[in-house]
Amino acid sequence: MGPVIDVRSFRQALGQFPTGVCVVTSVIGTEKLGVTISSFNSLSLDPPLILFSIDRRAASLSLWMQAECYAINVLSENQADLSSRFSRPLTNKWEGIACETKVGHGVILPGTAAVFHCAPWAAHDGGDHLLFIGRVTSFQSFRDRRPLVFSQGRYAALESGSHNEVSWPLAMHY
Ligand SMILES: Cc1cc2nc3c(=O)[nH]c(=O)nc-3n(C[C@H](O)[C@H](O)[C@H](O)COP(=O)(O)O)c2cc1C
16 A cells, blocks of 8 residues: 555645646537546657546546547637536536537537647556547647636636746657
């Protein structure tokens, strides 16, 4: 047995690492899937891989295990309402949403900062989550839209004009 970790303070410490917020979508038959995630991250440039994890208690987990495509919609700073909507279980998340469904591409939400279309690559045990790895087949990025930020359990926006250029020359760490 490892050391006992206090879950509350562990969560608080993890919240010190800011992330973006995404809605990962897919389509199974005629059913649209959509879940808010902050676990999205880049994994590999060659091949182009991304990852995200889904809680084993999520109502939609068994459907995610069958999904044949994922669309990772990276929310922009004015889309916190979409984040809340897609994090509510057992509701009709799609009611009144204008979206585009492309066969084999998942569901594309309008007004996002970027979207990555992926094919499933692998799924691994991640403790109380399941780790999904996707191979990016295409993507779109809207550089004029700033991403929504999630940190310390709250939504935030990037401050304009406060960005310092990074001069670290590793290809993956941009
Ligand atoms: C900002 C934010 C980030 C979240 N990140 C994740 C995540 O990475 N993985 C996850 O399984 N749930 C995450 N959730 C919770 C899910 O969105 C929520 O449990 C959702 O209801 C799952 O969808 P389902 O009930 O349709 O399965 C997050 C929620 C919020 C508000």
